[in-house]
Amino acid sequence: IQEKCSRCHTPMARVQATVDGSPVSLLGDGFFSPSSYLHEAAMDGVSCALCHQIQADGLGSPATFTGQYPIDTTTAAPDRIMFGQYANPLANPMQMHVGFTPEYGSHSLDSALCGTCHTLFTPIIRGDGSYGGEFPEQMTYPEWEHAAPAGGSKPTCQDCHLPPAAGTVAISNRPWWLEPRSGFGMHHFVGGNSYMLQILKARTTDLGVTADATELDATLDRTLADLGTRAATISIPAVQVSSGILTAVVKVANLTGHKLPSGVPLRRAWIHLKVADRKGKVVFESGAPALDGTIAGNDADTSPGAYEPHYDLIGAPGEVQIYESIMGDATGNVTFTFLRAEGYLKDNRLLPDGFDKTTATLEIAVHGGAELDPSFTGGTDEVTYRIPVGARAGRLTITARLLYQSVSRRFVEDLRPDAALSGLVDRFIGYDDAADRTPVVLATAQKRT
Known part of the structure; x- marks a missing residue:
């Protein structure tokens, strides 16, 4: 169960440990321990690089649910692909500075990408210790997929949780001649858990929270506004x-x-x-x-x-x-x-x-x-x-x-x-x-x- 939780809560550490052939665990000497060589990667939680490396293969199918997102772990830098919403990106700066090759991927705007972690089956462990199958603990993506509103169209996960910025946005300050682009999704990732945000704000030192109070307040305000209006x-x-x-x-x-x-x-x-x-x-x-x-x-x-x-x-x-x-x-x-x-x-x-x-x-x-x-x-x-x-x-x-x-x-x-x-x-x-x-x-x- 620790391995299963790690897929979506400490995904970078879990992927790297799997590649390295290291044990995947959270407790004891696992990722939560400062002595673990993957501790920092684990504490970063869900990173930009993790989601943008998810490949399109099989998304929306049971094979990718419960954190079984497909990641390329064999291609060496700087040829490993990082997917985004814009066509024909300028590749050289990203290859030079972070060791990835940017590429357009329509699946980055698809709810099925989110469904890899927002469809969760957990094992059923009976009182005698026997395995009883899988339990549908969290089914947010299948709930969305089953809905068929009148008119046939419906918002994606990204439409609500990464709302588009108004107007155009220059997504990089280099090169200087880069044209601003429209439709940029603001990575607010606003959900419905104001309770958790309040605890994070109150326990920043104890929990090792790196965001400051202003950032936490901004997220909390957006969360409460969304809950109260949308x-x-x-x-x-x-x-x-x-x-x-x-x-x-x-x-x-x-x-x-x-x-x-x-x-x-x-x-x-x-x-x-x-x-x-x-x-x-x-x-x-x-x-x-x-x-x-x-x-x-x-x-x-x-x-x-x-x-x-x-x-x-x-x-x-x-x-x-x-x-x-x-x-x-x-x-x-x-x-x-x-x-x-x-x-x-x-x-x-x-x-x-x-x-x-x-x-x-x-x-x-x-x-x-x-x-x-x-x-x-x-x-x-x-x-x-x-x-x-x-x-x-x-x-x-x-x-x-x-x-x-x-x-x-x-x-x-x-x-x-x-x-x-x-x-x-x-x-x-x-x-x-x-x-x-x-x-x-x-x-x-x-x-x-």
């Missing part, structure tokens, strides 16, 4: 009060090209709905976030083996619509240990536009109540709230928010007992205990009766 929308298309019962329909739309949340199954988004009377007194509330990162009414946050089901109709404060994936082990019990997971007990993460849940393969399928919910479709979900309001059925204010956490409270609490067994786990728990657990607001809507 991830999702929420609306309240219908409100009715009859015989002391408030009925409100809340509609959530996924604006991304993959499931929301996507990636590692620790993340969750949920609807926080609050109803207040004319004096501001709360009449009803579902999904209120707490300072400790828990969600009021979420069964998983109070009972380790439980989880909140998918809802189409909500009528009590203890019912919360949480968009998440919940892993199950060989016995059908909830697990947060990746190598114990054999399937999903629940996966009602918001589908991208054009995603047909009836034709999705098992690896990206909808699991649980959302599978049979007619309002849970490609791009949107609707939840109906039916709330007794009695004599306060006059002027009511309904506020709906879509909230998001990149690390769920239940995952952290499931991991906490292992802190006594692992210094790395203990370190992470300490970071989390000191972290701001306020959820990110993806979207807000309000309506009055």
